[in-house]
Amino acid sequence: MSGSTSVSIQLRLxxxxxxxxxxxxxxxxxxxxALLPDGRQAALFLDREGRAYAIDNRDPFTGAAVLSRGLLGxxxxxxxxxxxxxxxxxxxxxxxxxxxxxxxxxxxxVRVA
Amino acid sequence: xxxxxxNPLPRPTLVLIGHGMVGQRFLEAAAAQGLTAxxxxxxxxxxxxxAYDRVQLTSYFAGRTPDELSLTDRAFLDEHxxxxxxxxxxxxxxxxxxxxxxxxxxVFPYDKLVLATGSYPFVPPVPGKDATGCFxxxxxxxxLAIEEYxxxxxxxxxxxxxxxxxxxxxxxxxxxxLATHVVxxxxxxMPVQVDEGGGAALLRTITGxxxxxxxxxxxxxxxxxxxxxxxxMKLSDxxxxxxxxxxxxxxVRPRDQLARDHGLTVGxxxxxxxxxxxxxxxxxxxxxxxxALAADGxxxxxxxxxxxxxxxxxxxxxxxxxxxxxxxxxxxxxLLGVDVASFGDAHGAAEGCLDVVYTDSRxxxxxxxxxxxxxxxxxxxxxxxxxxxxxxxxxxxxxPPVPAEQLVLPAGAGAPVAxxxxxxxGSAVICNCHNVTKxxxxxxxxxxxxxxxxxxxxxxxxxxxxIGQLLPKSGDDGLCGCxxxxxxxxxEIVRALRITSFRELLDxxxxxxxxxGEGCDECKPAVGSIIASLAPSxxxxxxxxxxxxxxxxxxxxxxxxxxxxxxxxxxxPRIPGGEITPEKLIVIGEVARDFGLYTKITGGQRIDLFGxxxxxxxxxxxxxxxxxxxxxxxxxxxxxTVKSCVGQTWCRYGVQDSVRMAIDLELxxxxxxxxxxxxxxxxxxARECAEAQSKDFGVIATASGWNxxxxxxxxxxxxxxxLLAQDLGDAELVRLIDRFLMFYxxxxxRLERTAAWLDRIDGGLDHVRDVVVHDSLGIxxxxxxxxxxxxxxxxxxxxxxxxxxxxxxxxxxxxxxPGVPDPTVGFVPERDQIKPDLPLLSIGPRPLEGATR
Ligand code: SRM
Ligand SMILES: Cc1cc2nc3c(=O)[nH]c(=O)nc-3n(C[C@H](O)[C@H](O)[C@H](O)COP(=O)(O)OP(=O)(O)OC[C@H]3O[C@@H](n4cnc5c(N)ncnc54)[C@H](O)[C@@H]3O)c2cc1C
Ligand code: SF4
Ligand code: FES
Numbered sequence: 010m011s012g013s014t015s016v017s018i019q020l021r022l023x024x025x026x027x028x029x030x031x032x033x034x035x036x037x038x039x040x041x042x043a044l045l046p047d048g049r050q051a052a053l054f055l056d057r058e059g060r061a062y063a064i065d066n067r068d069p070f071t072g073a074a075v076l077s078r079g080l081l082g083x084x085x086x087x088x089x090x091x092x093x094x095x096x097x098x099x100x101x102x103x104x105x106x107x108x109x110x111x112x113x114x115x116x117x118x119v120r121v122a
Numbered sequence: 123x124x125x126x127x128x129n130p131l132p133r134p135t136l137v138l139i140g141h142g143m144v145g146q147r148f149l150e151a152a153a154a155q156g157l158t159a160x161x162x163x164x165x166x167x168x169x170x171x172x173a174y175d176r177v178q179l180t181s182y183f184a185g186r187t188p189d190e191l192s193l194t195d196r197a198f199l200d201e202h203x204x205x206x207x208x209x210x211x212x213x214x215x216x217x218x219x220x221x222x223x224x225x226x227x228x229v230f231p232y233d234k235l236v237l238a239t240g241s242y243p244f245v246p247p248v249p250g251k252d253a254t255g256c257f258x259x260x261x262x263x264x265x266l267a268i269e270e271y272x273x274x275x276x277x278x279x280x281x282x283x284x285x286x287x288x289x290x291x292x293x294x295x296x297x298x299x300l301a302t303h304v305v306x307x308x309x310x311x312m313p314v315q316v317d318e319g320g321g322a323a324l325l326r327t328i329t330g331x332x333x334x335x336x337x338x339x340x341x342x343x344x345x346x347x348x349x350x351x352x353x354x355m356k357l358s359d360x361x362x363x364x365x366x367x368x369x370x371x372x373x374v375r376p377r378d379q380l381a382r383d384h385g386l387t388v389g390x391x392x393x394x395x396x397x398x399x400x401x402x403x404x405x406x407x408x409x410x411x412x413x414a415l416a417a418d419g420x421x422x423x424x425x426x427x428x429x430x431x432x433x434x435x436x437x438x439x440x441x442x443x444x445x446x447x448x449x450x451x452x453x454x455x456x457l458l459g460v461d462v463a464s465f466g467d468a469h470g471a472a473e474g475c476l477d478v479v480y481t482d483s484r485x486x487x488x489x490x491x492x493x494x495x496x497x498x499x500x501x502x503x504x505x506x507x508x509x510x511x512x513x514x515x516x517x518x519x520x521x522p523p524v525p526a527e528q529l530v531l532p533a534g535a536g537a538p539v540a541x542x543x544x545x546x547x548g549s550a551v552i553c554n555c556h557n558v559t560k561x562x563x564x565x566x567x568x569x570x571x572x573x574x575x576x577x578x579x580x581x582x583x584x585x586x587x588x589i590g591q592l593l594p595k596s597g598d599d600g601l602c603g604c605x606x607x608x609x610x611x612x613x614e615i616v617r618a619l620r621i622t623s624f625r626e627l628l629d630x631x632x633x634x635x636x637x638x639g640e641g642c643d644e645c646k647p648a649v650g651s652i653i654a655s656l657a658p659s660x661x662x663x664x665x666x667x668x669x670x671x672x673x674x675x676x677x678x679x680x681x682x683x684x685x686x687x688x689x690x691x692x693x694x695p696r697i698p699g700g701e702i703t704p705e706k707l708i709v710i711g712e713v714a715r716d717f718g719l720y721t722k723i724t725g726g727q728r729i730d731l732f733g734x735x736x737x738x739x740x741x742x743x744x745x746x747x748x749x750x751x752x753x754x755x756x757x758x759x760x761x762x763t764v765k766s767c768v769g770q771t772w773c774r775y776g777v778q779d780s781v782r783m784a785i786d787l788e789l790x791x792x793x794x795x796x797x798x799x800x801x802x803x804x805x806x807x808a809r810e811c812a813e814a815q816s817k818d819f820g821v822i823a824t825a826s827g828w829n830x831x832x833x834x835x836x837x838x839x840x841x842x843x844x845l846l847a848q849d850l851g852d853a854e855l856v857r858l859i860d861r862f863l864m865f866y867x868x869x870x871x872r873l874e875r876t877a878a879w880l881d882r883i884d885g886g887l888d889h890v891r892d893v894v895v896h897d898s899l900g901i902x903x904x905x906x907x908x909x910x911x912x913x914x915x916x917x918x919x920x921x922x923x924x925x926x927x928x929x930x931x932x933x934x935x936x937x938x939x940p941g942v943p944d945p946t947v948g949f950v951p952e953r954d955q956i957k958p959d960l961p962l963l964s965i966g967p968r969p970l971e972g973a974t975r
Contacts, residue, residue: 029937029938030937030938034931034937035937036672036673037670037673038640038646038670038673038674039672039673039680041936041937042935042936042937042944043936043937043938043939044935044936044938044939044942048945050936050944050946053937057625057640067946069186069187069190070185071185071687071963072185072187072946072960072963073687073688073689073946073963074689074944074946074947075685075689078677078680078681078685079643079677080642080643080646080647080673080674080676080677081673082604082639082640082641082642082643082646083604083636083640083641083642084603084642085635086635086639088640091642091643093676093677093678093685094685094687096643098643107570108570109570109573110570110573110574111190111580112190
């Protein structure tokens, strides 16, 4: 795990890793939104073990860019976020919606470095 | 992954023309029958995108994206080796040479050819029909064009055709913010599905929604302005309607031209003639879906019969036995806010049939059942209240277990029967779209499983309610998947062991598989609330944004504001008892004006300011706190308002000072976290102008003091409060409320209001009175001291937040661009204020200006 030196959360966009924020800015169990250079938004999360996740921030059920404001949870050992609007849950590793097989959101490669 | 064809013999080729809903279902059936393994399968798809859910087309306006409407994915096509040519239509075919030529010039040999070309919208040949601003409503491209045009240059829209689709289109136009007209040639709306009585009820509801309806009149001419764009419409009754946009929805016609051109038999009124196996007059050519004229002489404009035809054709090609002999025409309108359903022999065409009709024109309700002379249910029409559709439709063709008149009477009238889905036979078809029986649904144990295994509920969705009623209730009363305990048990654990951390509780007391995990969105806020309401006595910090607590709260508690549908927030300052000075009222007005917020008086005697972006919240609250306002906790499971009537001070009937008491109570219990929200009211006399008997705790003045009522509720399941104690002095009243609230907080389930709690707990009201008034459990001292601790430790959450730069840092839209507001949060004007820009939401984030992609 991290020492006292600063550790950042980075997203991979095409080839490059983009530094988003300092790891300490993320509270485990909660998310933050990041604005990507092309105008899209990513939702970043940290779980209690310090693992980072990133998915598209847009809630496909309502269209609003709010997934970063949902609560994290674990379902059968897998991390998910529940949309704060209508509470549908999305697997943080695959982007699949746990409550509707036909819906999913994009996942971004992310690292803590 | 499929192995590439190693078969030395060339495989026979199956060509499908048209990749619509039925075409896609045909491919699924073909794959299931093994045809994709034995054949090369080629699909020509005219539209620029693969098959999508046309039935749910209108949900695009409710935010579903084109991608979400898709019915297929790359994986399915790849797995079955299907060659799909998107954006390439079939131009012609040669039945001698057995080839199909595509518009791109490609030529495909075929052994079997399947036509699934669907229909096209019929546009009546009126002058001006091709003008700029005229549209049809059939494809995603149509919708995108309508939306674009409406946004750019229309404020009024008109739909030609008041049938099922026309009303859907009208609903969509209205949703786009247009003043909307519907013109129907027949004397009533939805003439195919409903009869005269039903049409009248429907008309009332539709006009009530703000649409203008013109029935019994046709469209004679589309009037255009100087720029050649639509400016109005002349109707056959001589009147004229000004409109910027016209959507034709005057019925559909089968797309049978290709078949006609190549000598296949077509019906007199259109449709490719097929036999019971869906073969056309050429046995190697099949036609399915809306383009086909079925063996029973009908062209079906609904998806369910098309799906059956798809299964039949696939089975026949695979040399399996199958036939399509006809289908049911039941429909339920999906238009938001109007309940309309018709099923079976809705118009009573059968000989000797009888009607049972119930109408209530005040509420716009009309229900008709068509019965055979021997009591069999043949069909029906439901308008205004289609509750029973899910149960009645599957009963069609049987003698219902109760007399017909009881089926149409509203609940509460006569001798009502709760005819539930348990009354249905196992073979009853519950999901009409996918032809799924009750037995098939009962074989599953959850809704996701039902959807996955049977597809039931994934079409129009009108069967979902009944499906829900058929699925088993689980016997586990644990809080959620993470905790086997009830909320009350967790409260006791937290209190006794003085646990101040969610992780500690989860790892020590959670279910086996959940320990070490994150918890879930149900237990986190519930435990957060338990810890918050016990905070002073277990040594936890009360401030809800601190430390690990921060990750437990719903977004509303996290941002101390209420999340709205477009990602913006609303702000509700506390206005104790509803009393406010003119100065404070002016401050609210100024803040709303300066930040451009939509302003509304709430049902709780205070003011809600909507449309604040996250980064504006601290600035707004700085001004409000400076003016002496505090958080109103509209976001929390906490005390909301204590409403008051004006009471003795002014009112000629008042017997106590209800305003003062309401203010005292609101200030005492503000910030108190509970299993659900808490509401209260104080009335100055028995006339009860503050509606105290609909509150969690309500107080009504008497000549000698106060009466305390508990367990009232408005909302979806209203309940009148019960009288707990009478003629109380001020101090006594407060003491009883302290005890009552703390006892409730201690023993209620997650999201259980006092009304439900009172009805659930053993012994009910009498037990609560024993505990709270007579102290039968000897816990009243403790309950009172818990409340005393709450009252002393209360601090305004917003004032605390503004004082702490670290907490304030959360209020940004983007962690990596703190100054940038979220570009997807947009607004459009309405009635001199703002409202969320919904088209912006449905289309999704737009790239920022100057972005490279
Ligand atoms: C703003 C307001 C409507 C209005 O414009 O008047 C409102 C708005 C909401 N109500 Fe309400 N209710 C409002 C008065 C009421 C009332 C009337 C009253 O309090 O006198 C009732 C019926 C009384 C009652 O609760 O018993 C009411 C019964 C509900 C219910 C149903 C509760 C129930 O027990 O059945 C919900 C849903 C829930 O809480 O689960 C609800 C939920 C909501 C939510 C929180 C829905 C949500 O989660 O987004 C709305 C968000 C408020 C916001 O974003 O600011 N609202 N709601 C009213 C705010 C009052 C206030 O000043 O705080
Ligand atoms: C707004 C709306 C709401 C509806 N609501 C309901 C409802 O609630 N319940 C219900 O049961 N039904 C409903 N329907 C009807 C339902 O969508 C149709 O019954 C269903 O789509 C028919 O499927 P299909 O495959 O036969 O035709 P389609 O889905 O229309 O597919 C035909 C496809 O073939 C393509 N095609 C045509 N000619 C060629 C060619 N030469 N080469 C290549 N491709 C070609 C077309 O472009 C089209 O994509 C609704 C329809 C609309 C428009
Ligand atoms: S409840 Fe009684 S005191 Fe209060 S306003 Fe009504 S009549 Fe007057
Ligand atoms: S009846 Fe349409 S989805 Fe089930």
